[in-house]
Amino acid sequence: NAGVTQTPKFQVLKTGQSMTLQCAQDMNHEYMSWYRQDPGMGLRLIHYSVGAGITDQGEVPNGYNVSRSTTEDFPLRLLSAAPSQTSVYFCASSYSRLAGPKNIQYFGAGTRLSVL
Amino acid sequence: DAKTTQPTSMDCAEGRAANLPCNHSTISGNEYVYWYRQIHSQGPQYIIHGLKNNETNEMASLIITEDRKSSTLILPHATLRDTAVYYCIVYGGNEKLTFGTGTRLTIIP
Numbered sequence: 239n240a241g242v243t244q245t246p247k248f249q250v251l252k253t254g255q256s257m258t259l260q261c262a263q264d265m266n267h268e269y270m271s272w273y274r275q276d277p278g279m280g281l282r283l284i285h286y287s288v289g290a291g292i293t294d295q296g297e298v299p300n301g302y303n304v305s306r307s308t309t310e311d312f313p314l315r316l317l318s319a320a321p322s323q324t325s326v327y328f329c330a331s332s333y334s335r336l337a338g339p340k341n342i343q344y345f346g347a348g349t350r351l352s353v354l
Numbered sequence: 355d356a357k358t359t360q361p362t363s364m365d366c367a368e369g370r371a372a373n374l375p376c377n378h379s380t381i382s383g384n385e386y387v388y389w390y391r392q393i394h395s396q397g398p399q400y401i402i403h404g405l406k407n408n409e410t411n412e413m414a415s416l417i418i419t420e421d422r423k424s425s426t427l428i429l430p431h432a433t434l435r436d437t438a439v440y441y442c443i444v445y446g447g448n449e450k451l452t453f454g455t456g457t458r459l460t461i462i463p
Contacts, residue, residue, distance in 0.1 A: 242397075271451065273453070279455065280441070280453045280454050280455040280456055281398070281441075281452075281453040282452075282453075283450055283451065283452050283453075286450070286451070296450055296452075297450065297452060326395065328397050328398070330397075330398075335447055335451075336447045337384065337385065337386045337445050337446050337447035338386060338403075338405070338447075339403070341386075341388075341445065341447065341451075342388075342400045342403070343390070343398070343400060343451070344400070345397030345398050345399070346397055347396065347397055348395065348396070348397055
C-alpha cells in the first residue's frame with residue numbers, strides 16, 4: 239500500500255498565486271486532516287474531514303479551502319498565497335475520528351512551500 | 355489551553371533507556387494518550403497509545419499513572435535513530451486533534 243501520498247513535494251509560489259496541494263490515501267480512511275509546520279514549531283491543524291462531503295475548520299483555517307468529494311482525496315487550496323503561508327504542509331489520515339486504535343494517524347511525507 | 359505539558363528538550367546516552375514525561379492533569383475519562391515522533395522533517399510517525407493500562411509494543415512502552423494525570427514514554431535501548439521530536443497527545447474523539455511542540459530528544463553517542 240502507498241499509504242498517504244502528497245504532491246508536490248516542493249513548490250515555490252509568488253504572492254497572490256493560487257495552488258492546490260494534493261493528498262490521497264488508499265487505506266479507506268474516513269478521517270483526513272491538514273497541518274502546517276513552521277520552522278522549529280509543532281503542527282497546527284488547518285482543516286479536517288470526517289468523511290466525504292464533510293469538512294471543518296482547525297486552528298488556523300484562514301487563507302485555505304478544502305473539499306472532500308471522495309474518501310481517497312482531500313486537497314488543500316491556497317486561494318491567494320502570502321509569505322506567511324511559507325511552511326511545510328502535512329496531510330494525515332485515520333480510520334475514524336473516534337478515539338482509540340481507529341484514530342492512529344498516518345502522515346504523508348509533506349509538501350514544502352515557499353511564497354515569495 | 356494546551357492539554358499536555360512536555361519538556362522542551364532532553365538528552366539520553368545511546369544504549370540507555372529514554373524516559374519522556376508528559377503531564378495531562380485535565381485528562382477526561384474517555385480520552386486516550388497517544389505518542390508520535392517526528393524524525394528530522396519527515397511526517398510524524400505513530401508510536402503507541404493507551405487509555406488506563408500500561409502498554410508495550412515493539413517500539414516503546416507507555417506508563418500511565420493510576421490517576422491518569424501523567425504518563426511516560428520509554429524507549430528501552432535508545433539508538434541514534436531515535437533522535438527526534440516526540441509528541442504526547444490527549445484525544446477523546448469529539449474535539450480537534452492538535453499537536454503541541456513536543457520534546458526534542460537527542461541521543462548522544
